[in-house]
Amino acid sequence: MMQVFTETKWDGPQVKIQAKKVLNVSMFELGLIVEGHAKVLSPKKTGRLAASITTQAQGQGTKPESASKYGTGSTETISIINKPNSKNQVLVGTNVEYAPFMEFGTIFTDAQPFLRPALDLAKGKKLTVVEKNGKKYLKNYLISKAEYDARVTEYRSNK
Numbered sequence: 001m002m003q004v005f006t007e008t009k010w011d012g013p014q015v016k017i018q019a020k021k022v023l024n025v026s027m028f029e030l031g032l033i034v035e036g037h038a039k040v041l042s043p044k045k046t047g048r049l050a051a052s053i054t055t056q057a058q059g060q061g062t063k064p065e066s067a068s069k070y071g072t073g074s075t076e077t078i079s080i081i082n083k084p085n086s087k088n089q090v091l092v093g094t095n096v097e098y099a100p101f102m103e104f105g106t107i108f109t110d111a112q113p114f115l116r117p118a119l120d121l122a123k124g125k126k127l128t129v130v131e132k133n134g135k136k137y138l139k140n141y142l143i144s145k146a147e148y149d150a151r152v153t154e155y156r157s158n159k
Helices: 012-042 048-052 099-104 115-123 126-139 145-155
Strands: 054-056 089-094
Touching: 012 048, 012 054, 012 089, 012 115, 012 126, 048 089, 048 099
Parallel strands: none
Antiparallel strands: 054 089
């Protein structure tokens, strides 16, 4: 019978900290993707609605843009949406009072959804974003597939 000794260093607390960074950064990046899609999809009669769409997290957020970028260029000041109460939330939206009527329609006008379709478009990108950030923040704890395969082969041959 052969004995195998391995030296293992437990970095559990540090890995948890890094994993939380991956989560927070990835959530904010996904919020930015939703924001970008929503700005493209929103109706642009004056550009005010598209310019007002922002992404907010506890420690960071985007600011409204100039409406002239998207339409006729209203000079009205646009406020940002509130920041979330929890660290594990990212909010994407607008404070423009007519936005819900555009998103869902009324008895007089058809809906012109922009936020829900933007979220649907971003859903397909979540694994890519999380994988990219995981590789960035957890690189010291990851091994290559070749190294993994070598370890498995060595382990099986020592059984």
